[in-house]
Amino acid sequence: MNAQLLENHHEETAVEDPSAPTPRTDEATFRFASYGRALIGHGIKATLDAERARRLGLGPAARQLLAERPPGSILAGVVPFDRAADPFLFVPQQVEDLPMRGLTHGGQETSTVAEVVGEYNPQFICAAGAAIDRIKTGTVEKVVLARSLEVFADKEWNPESVWQRLYQQNPAGHSFTIGLPQEEASIVGNSPELIAGVLRGQLTSHPLAGSAPRLTDRTQDQKAAAVLAGSAKNLAEHEFVVRHISTALRSVAKDLIVPSGPDLLPTGQMWHLGTLIRASLYKGLGSLDAALAIHPTPAICGSPTAAAQALISELEPDARGFYGGLVGWMNRDGEGEWALLLRSAVLNGNRATLHAGAGIVADSDPFDEHSETAAKFRTMLCALGVDRAGSSL
Numbered sequence: 571m572n573a574q575l576l577e578n579h580h581e582e583t584a585v586e587d588p589s590a591p592t593p594r595t596d597e598a599t600f601r602f603a604s605y606g607r608a609l610i611g612h613g614i615k616a617t618l619d620a621e622r623a624r625r626l627g628l629g630p631a632a633r634q635l636l637a638e639r640p641p642g643s644i645l646a647g648v649v650p651f652d653r654a655a656d657p658f659l660f661v662p663q664q665v666e667d668l669p670m671r672g673l674t675h676g677g678q679e680t681s682t683v684a685e686v687v688g689e690y691n692p693q694f695i696c697a698a699g700a701a702i703d704r705i706k707t708g709t710v711e712k713v714v715l716a717r718s719l720e721v722f723a724d725k726e727w728n729p730e731s732v733w734q735r736l737y738q739q740n741p742a743g744h745s746f747t748i749g750l751p752q753e754e755a756s757i758v759g760n761s762p763e764l765i766a767g768v769l770r771g772q773l774t775s776h777p778l779a780g781s782a783p784r785l786t787d788r789t790q791d792q793k794a795a796a797v798l799a800g801s802a803k804n805l806a807e808h809e810f811v812v813r814h815i816s817t818a819l820r821s822v823a824k825d826l827i828v829p830s831g832p833d834l835l836p837t838g839q840m841w842h843l844g845t846l847i848r849a850s851l852y853k854g855l856g857s858l859d860a861a862l863a864i865h866p867t868p869a870i871c872g873s874p875t876a877a878a879q880a881l882i883s884e885l886e887p888d889a890r891g892f893y894g895g896l897v898g899w900m901n902r903d904g905e906g907e908w909a910l911l912l913r914s915a916v917l918n919g920n921r922a923t924l925h926a927g928a929g930i931v932a933d934s935d936p937f938d939e940h941s942e943t944a945a946k947f948r949t950m951l952c953a954l955g956v957d958r959a960g961s962s963l
């Protein structure tokens with residue numbers, strides 16, 4: 571849908587926003603591939619001021635910033651998991667809309683993995699056990715707990731080549747890179763989950779919850795999918811998400827169409843339960859307003875939201891940062907795509923920091939949830955050149 575949404579490609583020369591970080595002219599500041607095409611942003615023309623966002627609200631501030639820009643401008647970037655933390659949203663200086671076919675040449679030099687740290691994480695197993703106790707005795711029904719993993723290479727990671735490999739692995743996903751202003755770090759990932767996509771006023775959300783790893787043997791793989799589709803635990807986890815989104819969307823959209831049950835969605839490494847929700851976005855609102863109305867869903871946070879978020883802060887050792895947030899773009903008409911920021915890594919020099927989470931409910935098993943996070947790491951591990959097929963660590 572990208573091609574239809576960019577009114578034209580344009581380039582401006584004057585740097586008007588003194589708060590904007592110096593643009594990286596040599597490298598893309600934003601890449602977002604979906605449906606076979608990629609939006610590539612270069613440089614930073616203006617950044618969304620955190621103070622303005624606090625004053626107006628993030629959605630209105632984003633729309634206002636875009637309204638001040640010339641036709642063809644887009645807003646791109648990331649919103650953290652924690653809504654109280656500052657987003658990194660910017661208007662690229664120049665945007666290209668290109669077919670992915672021409673971009674996945676695979677000619678990039680790849681780094682060689684030297685060390686993987688944190689594959690077995692006993693702290694996560696303890697935290698999952700504590701969460702189950704709290705769910706059984708308290709008011710939280712579901713909480714998503716995440717853990718991290720570090721992968722060190724022999725030389726600097728190249729975000730573009732990791733992005734290309736992620737796309738090749740799962741072309742149906744949303745593959746992205748964002749150059750972060752601090753420390754020359756980048757976030758790269760391939761999200762299977764569209765939180766809000768808007769085209770000509772029509773809103774689509776495709777939440778996922780309920781997961782099983784893909785298996786190499788075809789018959790076993792089909793069997794795993796069938797088990798997932800019939801799993802009461804996974805269907806209940808999924809139901810929390812659909813209920814949350816259907817309620818939350820009513821503040822920004824009408825004419826909701828919500829299927830009665832989920833479908834199976836395969837990615838390169840995982841099976842997921844997914845429900846395609848459609849609605850008509852209220853006039854004057856944008857895709858970011860819709861995404862923010864839903865975020866964070868119980869697929870990444872839990873249910874009820876506030877209590878689950880408090881439990882995450884208590885049980886996870888570090889703040890999530892942009893993992894579990896939103897990544898995407900929006901044009902001046904409010905059209906755009908915002909995906910859940912997961913199956914991702916922060917690349918900083920030769921270090922890649924990965925995050926993955928799993929939904930914990932009353933009848934969860936902490937070891938199974940550890941295995942589920944291990945399976946979710948595989949998307950990024952594969953793109954980094956680590957083969958962990960079949961491993962439950």
Ligand SMILES: C=C(O[C@@H]1C=C(C(=O)O)C=C[C@H]1O)C(=O)O
Pocket residue numbers: 714716763778779780781807842869870910912913925926927928929946
């Ligand atoms: C938390 C993650 O994934 C989320 C949780 C899922 C689940 O609990 O089944 C499925 C997809 C995502 O919404 C992750 O990939 O890190």
